[in-house]
Amino acid sequence: MITIGLTGSIGMGKSTVAQMFADQGVPVFDADETVHQLQGPGGALVEVIEAAFPDTTGAQGVDRTALREAVFGNEAAFARLEALVHPAVARARDAFLAANASAPMVVLDVPLLFEAGGWAAVDKIVVVSAPPEVQRARVLARPGMSVERFESILDRQLSDSEKRARADFVISTDGPLEETRAQVRHVLTCLAAPRGG
Template sequence: MSDRRPLILGLTGSIGMGKSTVAAMFADAGVPVFDADATVHALQGPGGRIVTAIEARFPDTTGPDGVDRTALGEAVIGKPEEFAALEAIVHPAVAEEREAFLAAHAGAPLVVLDVPLLFEAGGWQAVDKIAVVSAAPDVQRARVLARPGMTQVRFEAILAKQLPDAEKRARADFVIPTDGSLDATRAEVGRVIACVARTTGG
């Protein structure tokens, strides 16, 4: 029995950098991708396995559709102890899902963990290599402000909670630019996969 395991590539990037697009490109190339955000949504959605625990700790924040994210946000925003209590419910469940994902793809040469706050939440310590998705500040700003309900104030507040793009790029093994064409970005994804294949002997 081989003791080889997949190389774990952490994929991250600040808001509006195109991380979801890049994650989809890895998936299209046949690389298994674990989407941390999608996992949280599933856990908190209809029938999600942490909905009951959230309702018990934060009454009236869930319903038939799972967690009411607005109500839950109001219950924890600006309240560090409450936010910590929520994280104590969410993080272990996400970790279990991540471990199940890794076990299911133990034979793959490469897997991607798509984690928005990879650096901020300490997840960088659990990956072998890091790819940061990046774009020019004006491109990032235009993308984010085009989102429904987004405002300049909200954008600045989100950025304030994220490690600056320059620091992320400095700590990355690979930087994938997304301010060119989709084909150029896809070529960069292919380059990363090829580089990883060489380092793993795949």
């Protein structure tokens, strides 16, 4: 099995590209979606997050806005949160890999692949990228997003240029969707080629 690490900074179009891999029949593990499930109603992380950050959960699970406010600008609190979330996501990822052990390749869609050290556990790295002005326009169009929050997120992420430099493949998302889809197919064709052939 070839394990593909799919990553990219916020607003680069990574979720769209992940769906394109899935449309080609490649099993995709979505780290963000896993976090949503773990923090959703009845999720495995709800009680431990409430214990660590009181008044950040309710009937619908974790109140992401309240939790974000509880850790915003507080490095120690953010580290405490990551120490709860990362091991739970890792367990879900391991279960996904076991369930798809017979697949020729899988995609691990991980926003912080480099920042959290996950790059060392994959065979190939695909970075999704777009020009800074495209990224900024996409992110600031999101509900509830502010310039301050956008810049805070960027500060936690490796720069796009560094990610591209460390990638095996770069997929650009600033053109038509069909161009992006063609790039995904190209990556799969390259990875499916016989080794050393």
